[in-house]
């Protein structure tokens with residue numbers, strides 16, 4: 344039983360904790376993902392790509408790429424895209440290299456992207472924004488590196504506030520997640536998952552945040568009664 348705390352007061356502690364956790368679970372991440380989403384993540388990833396409608400020769404960034412599953416979904420849909428995968432955790436990037444060998448891989452944090460302004464037409468982030476220690480600064484960075492008319496697509500969990508799924512979600516988080524997660528990862532890792540979902544802005548707030556940064560044409564889809572959300576925003580201006 345790990346006694347690591349997920350109660351992190353300073354940004355630097357939180358960043359260090361998040362990196363260390365993803366480095367530790369990298370080798371089991373795909374299995375955990377499949378089990379904890381009942382394999383549905385593949386469908387959500389394809390839907391994110393569908394909403395973004397990638398075109399041949401477009402430059403795309405998959406940020407917080409992890410082991411490369413979202414980048415893989417993008418290339419499976421449109422092999423003509425020029426893809427860069429970026430993540431601050433080298434253990435994750437190593438695995439991404441096997442899954443998306445055609446992509447360029449860059450080790451970096453969302454709040455300090457080592458790319459020039461306006462250089463991508465497409466950005467995807469799957470289950471990543473929740474982990475950004477500086478959410479607003481990171482979204483501003485994404486806006487900076489996106490070309491005018493470029494599309495940002497975010498796939499993320501949310502807490503369902505009402506309806507049938509709300510009690511089911513609480514049951515899943517209380518009973519299923521600790522058991523399945525506990526078999527494959529330290530207890531602090533799935534505690535972090537629950538807490539980070541609860542602390543992330545709800546869909547209305549997240550949409551307002553995207554708009555305040557300059558994204559327009561916001562489109563959303565949600566699945567499992569509001570447990571999983573896709574957001575698409577467009578950077579204003581001519582392509």
Ligand SMILES: C[S@@+](CC[C@H](N)C(=O)[O-])C[C@H]1O[C@@H](n2cnc3c(N)ncnc32)[C@H](O)[C@@H]1O
Nearest residue numbers: 365407408409432435452453469470471474475
């Ligand atoms: C839950 S995983 C998602 C991985 C992958 N996108 C997927 O869909 O399976 C979250 C990823 O966010 C990365 N991450 C954590 N903090 C980050 C930051 N500040 N900037 C960019 N990526 C970050 C982690 O290293 C991890 O690979």
